[in-house]
Amino acid sequence: MIEFKNVVKKYGRKVVLDGVNFTANKGEITCLIGVNGVGKTTIMNAIMKLTPVQSGEILVDGEKVTKKTFEKVAFIPDAATMLPNMKIEEAMEFMDDFYTSWNQSRANELLDFFNLKKKDKISSLSKGNTAKVNLLMGLALDVDYILMDEPFSGIDIFTREQIAEVFTSHLIEDRGVIITTHEINDIEHLIDKAVLLDNGTIYKEFNTETMREDEGKSVIDVMREVYRG
Numbered sequence: 001m002i003e004f005k006n007v008v009k010k011y012g013r014k015v016v017l018d019g020v021n022f023t024a025n026k027g028e029i030t031c032l033i034g035v036n037g038v039g040k041t042t043i044m045n046a047i048m049k050l051t052p053v054q055s056g057e058i059l060v061d062g063e064k065v066t067k068k069t070f071e072k073v074a075f076i077p078d079a080a081t082m083l084p085n086m087k088i089e090e091a092m093e094f095m096d097d098f099y100t101s102w103n104q105s106r107a108n109e110l111l112d113f114f115n116l117k118k119k120d121k122i123s124s125l126s127k128g129n130t131a132k133v134n135l136l137m138g139l140a141l142d143v144d145y146i147l148m149d150e151p152f153s154g155i156d157i158f159t160r161e162q163i164a165e166v167f168t169s170h171l172i173e174d175r176g177v178i179i180t181t182h183e184i185n186d187i188e189h190l191i192d193k194a195v196l197l198d199n200g201t202i203y204k205e206f207n208t209e210t211m212r213e214d215e216g217k218s219v220i221d222v223m224r225e226v227y228r229g
């Protein structure tokens, strides 16, 4: 389980996370939802220690984040790949050399799943295929938790559908996924938990199935209530 306990993050005098509490379970897909600038990426960066927090605790399986944590957490950022000058197959070899958790057979399976060609140079790929390569590099690691920052951003509907299929496939297995997205339509039916951020705090955290069954509301219905008042 990944836990945030009263986490406060400031950039200068600006408070971005003002006592954030939520949990993301292994075996579940947790979606961080909120308007632009609410702090979704900051939460991902904080888990990966890419940005320091002022107070509070971030725990992975009950332990504070250390170097060892990164053997069980992979981060797929919303950014151009770090390996643009390589062919896909070279990037895979690089990952294999760098990470003991690299799973080559899963990487090959992902290549087929996404219809990627391993001889293609990453810098020559479309935005959609670049996003698929990023996902491949993260999903091919044998880790328990995967963080995905806006995997659907700027990508056409057919590619989004193909990426969404990953979430129902065995490639996710029983891992825990934390995802941020603006394209909630694509994955609303796939997520187990929604965490709605507003004004630096968690406004609402709910199990999507329970919400549907008990209150007859979709994630989008709840978002309308929260963000449109």
Ligand SMILES: Nc1ncnc2c1ncn2[C@@H]1O[C@H](COP(=O)(O)OP(=O)(O)OP(=O)(O)O)[C@@H](O)[C@H]1O
Pocket: 011, 016, 034, 035, 036, 037, 038, 039, 040, 041, 042, 043
């Ligand atoms: N390095 C930084 N220095 C100063 N302010 C920052 C920095 N990084 C982020 N911020 C600010 O912190 C706030 C939260 O940013 P963050 O990127 O986490 O939001 P987000 O919810 O991921 O937004 P988006 O949906 O647009 O990606 C924003 O107001 C942003 O301007």
